[in-house]
Amino acid sequence: MSVEAITIILVLITFAIYTAIGWWSRVKDTSSFYVAGQNVPTVANGAAIAADWMSAASFISMAGLVAFLGYDGTIYLMGWTGGYVLLALLLAPYLRKFGKFTVPDFIGDRFYSNGARSVAAIATIFISLTYISGQMRGVGIVFSRYLQVDIVVGVLIGMAIVGFFALLGGMKGVTWTQAVQYFVIIIAFLIPAVAISLQLTGNPIPQLALTTSDIVDRLGQIQIDLGMTEYMAPPFTNLSMLNVFMVTLALMAGTAGLPHVIVRFYTVKSVRAARWSAVWAIIFIGLLYLTAPAVGAFAKYNLIDTIADKPIEEVQSIEWVSKWETTGLLQIDDQNGDGVINFTGGEDNEVVIDGDIIVLSTPEVANLAPFIIALVAAGGLAAALSTASGLLITMTSAVSHDIYYRIFNKSASEAQRLRVGRITLLVALAVAAYVGINPPGFAGEVVALAFGLGGAASLFPVILLGIFDKRMNKEGAVAGIITGLSFTLIMIGGNSFPPVDYWNRRTNS
């Protein structure tokens, strides 16, 4: 059976499981729709938080980003996990104690202002839309490679599936589905990592193999031989120290302020449960994040080893090379016509690799079993879909709960609110599909943008001050959110964030 056939079967099996869970935990009232009836055990909630938060960016992009950025890839590794500390210590327990449905709820009620509530709802919608477009790109990449369909078709299939789950199950369905998706994600990430670690270093624990074996030195040596800078180049070779400092700080505040993650802490039954959900979540997340730098290094080693300085005909006859080439995410072009591939990262470079294919192509490059290749595809889809469904619920609640119910129609019945929620969800799906088909960039970069928008600029400071500073008032809150939003939107317009410049030319197809 071909790799593609096995992938389709495995993906269908995982989707069937998600559907079964969505059906089993379907809901009929608004409390269950938004916050799962506050009835979810802490371990399951921790796994759901981890899946919600580890998106296509963490699964598909991050190891690739780290492989290309070297030391400076820490902006993603520390930025995304370090923000979790802020969320767990400074926000989660207090927002749970406050005990409402959404982030705009907190802001509106804390500052006694519907103005602040609507501005927060708008910020929530902006953040979630930006974030979801990154997920849809991830879905598009997976489908276009393994199902051999157009990216547009891939995105549409993905949206239909996400919408089906979200409409059926609401937050409760999403929570349980996400808990299961976490395990798909982590298994799909760890199995190939272990296999490749064994292959390259003889050590089955990839996290340890990275630091205790000589793999980093070997990778450094072949990079130097090819004319690139060494892998373990000193810190701040790619980005300046100030840049690393500020981007890390922004990504941390961004992580803490993501509304679709914060809302997760409302789904537990007590403040204590919120704290322990955060503990489980960081353990689950850490497992992937500690593995990612290893996967990045191993993948880069294998890739260079397979492609660099090899005859172009030999390389292009490899099946995975030609299949990735047709997606446009891998480009090999013998510019000087010598029949050999130059992979130097300099002027005479002849290989362009999209960082987003590093993780997905790793098992193929390492010649692992077709089943493992299929598993990684299913894992990438689980990561993208779990985050997308969390984001959809968040956008839906911002419109139907915060804007429609709390501002325009205070006497709306449960059935009315649920109906508005479902209509919003369909509209959000359509917009998300459109943005997914016309993505502004790389999965990891787009997500970083959402983090900048989210936390760093608009929601995190307002929530933090709202909790800890008695003198904080609605004028400050509204001004803060608007200032933060406008600054980030101007930056996106100027296209200067994140300041990532890869060591090779890269293209966004």
Next chain:
Amino acid sequence: MKQTLNEKQRWYWKKNITLILSLLVVWAIVAFGGAILFAEPLYHVRFLNVTLSYWIAHQGAILVFICLILIYALRMDKLDKKYKEIMNEGKME
């Protein structure tokens, strides 16, 4: 014990803030100190088979973050228990 409800609450809040602040100091020293501000000097220190600053930036900091959140949850459980005891003492008087 002659504490008003307000004093007890203030005591709890102060303990809570002290705990959070001390954990965040560790967070800042490891992330921004070890991996960024002092990355260059620590780059010359070997740790396992890599440099110390590389290890902190790519793995060590994440391990510290996990520990911080775990310690927070454990200490807050303890604080909650103590707070409950103090409240009960108040009732008996």
